Amino acid sequence: MSMIDESVSAPARVAEPGEGISVDELRLAARNHGMPLEALRYDVTPVGLHYLLTHYDIPALDPATWRLSVDGSVSRPLTIGLDDLHAREQVTQRVTLECAGNGRARLDPRPVSQPWLDEAVGTASWTGVRLADLLTEAGVSAGAVDVAFTGADRGVERGEEQTYRRGLPLGEALLPDVLLAYAMNGQPLPPQHGAPVRLVVPGWYGMAHVKWLMGVTVLDTPFDGYQNVTSYRLKQEPDDPGEPVTRILPKALIQPPGIPDFQSRTRIVDRGTVELTGRAWSGWAPVVAVEVSVNGGNSWHQASLGPQPDAYAWRAWTWTWDARSPGRYSLRARARDDAGNGQPVEAAWNRQGMANNHAQRVDVVVR
Amino acid sequence: MSMIDESVSAPARVAEPGEGISVDELRLAARNHGMPLEALRYDVTPVGLHYLLTHYDIPALDPATWRLSVDGSVSRPLTIGLDDLHAREQVTQRVTLECAGNGRARLDPRPVSQPWLDEAVGTASWTGVRLADLLTEAGVSAGAVDVAFTGADRGVERGEEQTYRRGLPLGEALLPDVLLAYAMNGQPLPPQHGAPVRLVVPGWYGMAHVKWLMGVTVLDTPFDGYQNVTSYRLKQEPDDPGEPVTRILPKALIQPPGIPDFQSRTRIVDRGTVELTGRAWSGWAPVVAVEVSVNGGNSWHQASLGPQPDAYAWRAWTWTWDARSPGRYSLRARARDDAGNGQPVEAAWNRQGMANNHAQRVDVVVR
Incomplete structure (x- = not known):
């Protein structure tokens, strides 16, 4: 890890007054993309127009060998393949997703990160199975408090190497509208939206909807990973612990x-x-x-x-x-x-x- | 037109030394998007990962009522619907498209426009009919030199209101690999890639592949529209007429x-x-x-x-x-x-x- 110094992975910072968008920010804007605003005409956003934010790289997972583990504080850990998911009761829901960083580049001074203006939003029709059904089948232990969701995407963020991982309070994870989705707008998930399976947590900002899902781990202590404790916080000062970002504001x-x-x-x-x-x-x-x-x-x-x-x-x-x-x-x-x-x-x-x-x-x- | 002054539609300019990316450029970068470079793994780029550059707005065309006119210096003008196109001999070709402005934001000083870095590229499998077949059916007049292609997208560019329109030399238009494409990667064209029908001119930079195609007009004088004569030119000075941008460099x-x-x-x-x-x-x-x-x-x-x-x-x-x-x-x-x-x-x-x-x-x- 000693090679990953601040020249490679700098701490979070705020732009100087009048500082233009940097090449770093532009590179993120060229990779990720908002929804062109004329696409507000669609009830359901066509694939390719929905906003997209990828923290690291889009991974290439083979749907034939992909397995999801459901483990941690459960009485019956599960390992599930895509065919198993397809065989279960199917639910389809239309859900609007918005990136928690939408609007960031409008702030003054500007936090240096993915520089969204207004467009980081989209609405898709997601099809999959209820997470609650799987958790019930696995048997959540009495003392459980959080559920951690692990993706397949790996990278470094502000000096910390990590696989993308987010925690969700157990009460939220058990809500009947939370899905493990394998289809978007009636088609298998495209690679960039989490193929073969992603989490969909209706009402929450995008960071909660973990893509390329590999693991669901029930925890009996609060999840303390980077994406909940360091990132996605509402804070005024660097050392302020801040409040967590949760549901989408109107x-x-x-x-x-x-x-x-x-x-x-x-x-x-x-x-x-x-x-x-x-x-x-x-x-x-x-x-x-x-x-x-x-x-x-x-x-x-x-x-x-x-x-x-x-x-x-x-x-x-x-x-x-x-x-x-x-x-x-x-x-x-x-x-x-x-x-x-x-x-x-x-x-x-x-x-x-x-x-x-x-x-x-x-x-x-x-x- | 008097309301469209330079405060709305400014002349082309080059950034000052050290000038950061402006909000104008960022807005374009948030709408349009490159191909995330990890998608170089795919022989054929999945929809949504292929680069996308829209000059104005993505139009909403009804495939049921869409008609293409083939007119100008021809002996038998044609009006063609989508069903007519589907009934014709079908050709599928894998073609790499790259935006002519790819790499622009790496230049110093930086031309102020869509600020691409490296990612404005993608390869799709395009299905449609040969343009040459339609032109032959329409009967191109002996003195014809250019073919103009008109899209449905309208806007203002550097003070000039226009519907997107590009000319192609007749000899290029008659090449057997030039397609009127109605499918991308085996699916109907998505809205952002020109639904219901676009031009595909294999080997040429993206500006030639006119999306949302409405008209094909054979001309017996050289096409002198904005997108050929003012834009997409290789020039050093504003008044330099410059050479036209044509095929993709390696x-x-x-x-x-x-x-x-x-x-x-x-x-x-x-x-x-x-x-x-x-x-x-x-x-x-x-x-x-x-x-x-x-x-x-x-x-x-x-x-x-x-x-x-x-x-x-x-x-x-x-x-x-x-x-x-x-x-x-x-x-x-x-x-x-x-x-x-x-x-x-x-x-x-x-x-x-x-x-x-x-x-x-x-x-x-x-x-």
């Missing part, structure tokens, strides 16, 4: 109207009636309201909500804009959920740039 | 060995024998040689080449590295094709950052 996104400029992505809209539309979601409770502003947040208008599909899938919204006067407009949208969570108009800062649900801004020129 | 890429650091993407490799592998391609002629360097280009080793698949698909290569000494290494690779084209080790600069085939660099720590 957010609305606007499908940008009109046509774009290539470089600035400013939208050009012909004056007249513009049907603004978009999606909104929350991992805490159903979205109950979306408001739209065309003047940067000075005044707000109530949007109409479409039906709520499965509990943790985004909900369509529409609002008719009477864009009669040429000029520049700053469109914003904000959602509120049934648990009383809303969206701040401006970003609240935290050191890792996590769980930012400030209101998106779309610059429009009406002509 | 390039080899290395599949990064070992495991990555999350932020720097530096590779960590255990000392011993390392089987280095990657792909190489050229749009001019088959690749006949790949050389590998582990010392930044000071000395080179001949790699072994795998079989050449279809003429314009990448070719695998391997070279065994005896990585016995811990330390830092700079891996590079370069290809040469049968037409005598090679790769420069350092980037040759041009103002739009087009057709850059300088040798990739992979930083490795052997421990």
Whole structure:
């Protein structure tokens, strides 16, 4: 490990004031990708348009030899192949996933990591088996508190070599909507989304949905791995332990109207009636309201909500804009959920740039 | 058009010395995406891992009502639906596509546009009909010189509002490998790759492969649209007319060995024998040689080449590295094709950052 010094794997840092995006951050942005915002038109995001964040490399697993172990504080450890999973009761759910770092590159100062703007989101139809069924079959011990999920992807992060591993409280892991998914939008999982099997934890930010799943380990002490204890924390100072990132805060996104400029992505809209539309979601409770502003947040208008599909899938919204006067407009949208969570108009800062649900801004020129 | 001033759609520019990546460039990098380099392992790139560059927005076309017009200097103009295309003789070809702007963000000074590093490439299996068959059926007039291809995607670029449109010399358009493709990797085209039908011009950089194809127009004067005359030119000065960007220059890429650091993407490799592998391609002629360097280009080793698949698909290569000494290494690779084209080790600069085939660099720590 002595070769892995700070020149290879530097500590987390925050950009200097005015510091442009570095080549390191750009390399991450070129590998990973957001959902182009026009894809907000789809109820279910087509494969290849869904956002994607890979911590290390996408592994190549052979579905024929892949085995999942379910072990730890259980009375009957299991080893399960893909055929075994296919033979079990199948569940399909539409779920919106969002990266916990979405919006990070909007923060000032900017936490240096994957530099997301607004696009790290997508909604897929996931098919698989209930994790609770497997845990019940394995027989969870009485003192169990957490479940750790281990992927096949290995790398170094902030100096710590690791296989991607996340813990989930047992109560969350036993919820009936948590899936071991082997299909996405009716097709076998593509490699980049965790083939052959991934975890899907509806309502949680993306880091919980462990891809390339190899192991499920029931723990009778709290999970203390890097991805829960060091990363994915809401903190202000480096030494602040911070609160864990868990469920997705409410957010609305606007499908940008009109046509774009290539470089600035400013939208050009012909004056007249513009049907603004978009999606909104929350991992805490159903979205109950979306408001739209065309003047940067000075005044707000109530949007109409479409039906709520499965509990943790985004909900369509529409609002008719009477864009009669040429000029520049700053469109914003904000959602509120049934648990009383809303969206701040401006970003609240935290050191890792996590769980930012400030209101998106779309610059429009009406002509 | 008066609302579209330089604050909305600025002229092309080159970054200042030391200027970091801007939010404009980052927004493009978050929308578009490269192929994660570990996907060099696949002969055919899975959907969602293939690189993607969208000039404006991905349009939503209804395959049931989509019609392609073939018109201009022809004796029998055609209007063709998707069922008509499916009923014709079907051709499948494996083709490597690379964005003409690949490598742009490595240039110094950096042309400000989509900021690709090394990853804007992918190889797919395209199925469709020969363009030459349709042109023959339409009856190309004797004086024809170019064919213009019009997509459904519309936007503004450097102040000019346009529907994406590219011209191709008639002689190139009549080559038997040029396809109107309706399937990718055996599935209907996904929206982001041009559904329902796109052009595939094997050997040419990506700009020629017009997506969301709506019109094929035979011209008896040279095509003078923006994407041929203003953009996709090799020039040194803004007013220099420059040479057009056409076929893909040879390039080899290395599949990064070992495991990555999350932020720097530096590779960590255990000392011993390392089987280095990657792909190489050229749009001019088959690749006949790949050389590998582990010392930044000071000395080179001949790699072994795998079989050449279809003429314009990448070719695998391997070279065994005896990585016995811990330390830092700079891996590079370069290809040469049968037409005598090679790769420069350092980037040759041009103002739009087009057709850059300088040798990739992979930083490795052997421990």
